[in-house]
Amino acid sequence: MxxxxxxxxxxxxxxxxxxxxxxxxxxxxxxxxxxxxxxxxxxxxxxxxxxxxxxxxxxxxxxxxxxxxxxxxxxxxxxxxxxxxxxxxxxxxxxxxxxxxxxxxxxxxxxxxxxxxxxxxxxxxxxxxxxxxxxxxxMTTLEQDRLLDPCTRVARTLAAFFNPILYAESDRCVKVSQEELGHLAGVSRQRVNRALHKLQELGILRSDYGVVTVLDVRRLACFEPLAGRQAEGNVQNVSTRFDALQLVPR
Known part of the structure; x- marks a missing residue:
């Protein structure tokens, strides 16, 4: 083998x-x-x-x-x-x-x-x-195609790489180029670049050439450019689901 x-x-x-x-x-x-x-x-x-x-x-x-x-x-x-x-x-x-x-x-x-x-x-x-x-x-993909802005689409696409049911590894680094992220998120490479810069400024990830290091998976998974109580509710809902996923026996 x-x-x-x-x-x-x-x-x-x-x-x-x-x-x-x-x-x-x-x-x-x-x-x-x-x-x-x-x-x-x-x-x-x-x-x-x-x-x-x-x-x-x-x-x-x-x-x-x-x-x-x-x-x-x-x-x-x-x-x-x-x-x-x-x-x-x-x-x-x-x-x-x-x-x-x-x-x-x-x-x-x-x-x-x-x-x-x-x-x-x-x-x-x-x-x-x-x-x-x-x-x-x-269901998330359908929402992403119809409702979400490019930055949120990039964030959700990256977050999917760290789903604990689909992947056993806990490494927070993923080798992926901006062009590849664009193909997966359905946005241009230029928009991927802007999204990564924004997420990096917020302290959610660190972007290097060909590598993305996620610093806060929960914030990445529930990222939305919303304000006020609606955003807080979305963060709480997605964070609760992510916490539940982490409890799945490995």
Whole structure:
């Protein structure tokens, strides 16, 4: 097994709930996929044969409408898994997954995934939490596309990289360029630059070339350019949800 896949499995939350025999089967069956920047990890309409995890790099989950408009659903960095809902269904995939930089992906076969789902109750519980978090993220994305200003969109996009249900790592640094953030948040690189400067001035993060260090994840997750009681209420609501996420057993 490659070093990339070994690290992916070590830092994945769901592997910690498996028995030694179950983990051994996963390690024997998982395969590595190398995807160049701009290449497709998965394509809309393809059959779903694997569950995928990002071992190294960065991917964007998106779709293109019949009018040619691209909708970005989520960005995933190393340690994140995607597509469990698609694996559980028998229909073709309904979205594209594109590598924003050279990326290494772990591919767990559908048969192995289904075997774990049927034989491991702790694994099934983890999947329920993942699926529930996907629904919450989609709702946030819909709000983001319709209501939020560019700075808030950048803040929410960055905050998603530190969701404790999706990522086991507690490192507050993420390697991401302004161009990549723009692709994920659906804004221009210039607006990303302005947003990062504003968030840095507020003491929420520190922006360096190709790296963002988050100093306050809660403030990042609930950032909104609002004033008065409405903003305070939004901060309290999002902070309460983030605190609840931190209590999820790892």
């Amino acid at each position: 490659s070093a990339h896949l070994n690290r992916l499995l070590q830092q994945s939350l769901w592997t910690h709930c498996l028995t030694a025999a179950e983990l051994a089967r996963v390690r024997a069956d998982i395969r590595q996929q190398l995807v160049p920047a701009g290449g497709f990890v998965c394509r809309n309409g393809e059959p779903v044969d694997h569950w995928h995890g990002v071992a190294d790099g960065l991917v964007k989950i998106s779709n293109v409408t019949s009018e040619g408009r691209t909708t970005s659903y989520q960005g995933l960095r190393a340690g994140g898994w995607f597509g469990e809902g698609s694996v559980l269904k028998t229909e073709p995939r309904r979205y594209d997954v594109v590598a924003l930089r050279d990326t290494v992906v772990g591919c767990l076969p559908r048969n192995t995934f289904s075997w774990l789902f049927e034989h491991s109750l702790p694994f099934a519980h983890v999947l329920v939490k993942l699926l529930n978090e996907r629904v919450a993220h989609i």
